[in-house]
Amino acid sequence: MEQRTVLVVLFDGVQSLDVTGPVEVFTGAGLAHGGDGPAYLVRTASLDGELVRTSSGLTLVPDHALPDAPVPHTLLVPGGMGTRPEDPALIDWLREHGPRAERLVSVCTGAIRLAQAGLLDGRRATTHWAYCAKLARDHPGVEVDPDPIYVRDGHVATSAGVTAGIDLALALVEEDLGREVALTVARHLVVFLRRPGNQAQFSVQLSAQTARREPLREVQQWITEHPDEDLSVDALAARASLSPRHFARAFQAETGLTPGKYVDRVRVEHARRLLEDTSDGVEEVSRACGYGTPEAMRRAFLKALGTAPAEYRRRFHPVPPAAAPAAPTRTITAHADR
CATH class of the missing domain: 1.10.10.60 (Homeodomain-like)
Structure with missing residues (x-):
């Protein structure tokens, strides 16, 4: 199985859970899939390779400087207080390198960074409920949907605030490696297998x-x-x-x-x-x-x-793999369902 590289962009003021939630999911899935080696190679990078301080005061040590990072399969842009001031250098990097990734993902207000780089133009997207109006106002070329916890539009996926990044990461793992691997990770993290993406952000x-x-x-x-x-x-x-x-x-x-x-x-x-x-x-x-x-x-x-x-x-309440009844053998002809 081909190893997928996940590159997480770091910057000062990033929301720590936007980073650690998906990282834990992809890392756990990489170990749980049962192949010869980890299914995901998870790396972090800041623009200059220097330490970054999260919005809660934690310090994160990146693996790379962004200019030196390998082209990833999945490029993940988290959100946080650091997305409020514009960062022209980071936006320029995203504009140039974002299209090279096979899959582009944002968590919370990371969608604002993608929009600033023009990577959401003509696409449906979401972000934290408190910033949906801003995203729509500042980027009229983006079709902003304020309700779902995450949105998929082609190879681009955007999610709502904080824990929705875990939901989206689990959905991507299920897509890549199957339901059982995603279920194993969800059980380990003591979270739902995943909430449906169109579940509302609010009650x-x-x-x-x-x-x-x-x-x-x-x-x-x-x-x-x-x-x-x-x-x-x-x-x-x-x-x-x-x-x-x-x-x-x-x-x-x-x-x-x-x-x-x-x-x-x-x-x-x-x-x-x-x-x-x-x-x-x-x-x-x-x-x-x-x-x-x-x-x-x-x-x-x-x-x-x-x-x-x-x-x-x-x-x-999924049926544990060992207890699941064996499916009857049958031959079907069907179109791809997605």
Whole structure:
């Protein structure tokens, strides 16, 4: 198996977890794949090869100066406070050398550096939620999606803040070396195998605005605490002592979401937590979340997360390799699924 080089760019003010999270994933995967040698050769480099100080005060020792570093398979640009002031020399290096990498990855505000180098033009990307508006404003050629924890667009992958870099790194390992290797690394790091990339950065309660008027705030709380109840506009309007039309208009004006969309998001989020944290069956979860039937919940998951409830659960409660039943032998003809 060909060894893949992962080069992580370092600079003063870098967020240490943006560096160490993916490094631990790739290093662990390199040892876990069971080949003759490590599957990944992970290296770090600063522009001048000198020590860098992270935003938390830790000092990192790079392996190379960037001009002397080998052309990597995967070039990873982390984020942090160091991305706020412009760094023309680093941007110039990225502009020249970034296209040479087979895979270009950013964590958190590292996407801003890629955009400054013109490497995200015409692409869909994400970054830390607090900087999505800035990325979109400063780089109109980038299609910024503020919701997912990571985004893949061709050979370029961008992720949201801090721990999302671990999710993205696990996804890349799964793509390179298979699910079992990614699962082994996730278990070692005591993290989920990986959250789906289109999972929202925020819970619905955080992403939606809090209503100003107390009756509407009470309705928001009621929805959160009683996802299995009748949450139709008529029922919710009655709780707020408003007419259905007045309630729907006021709720959207004060929260930024229609009552129906808010309810949909709360139910999906509640179902996710039950699938992650309990052993309840899909049918039981669907009833507890107000869907009524597993098929209704399945449609909601596919629309919101791009995956079915059963597959979502497998990412959090995978069958150990030794216990997995042997797949029946069969011959299939299929197109590539990705």
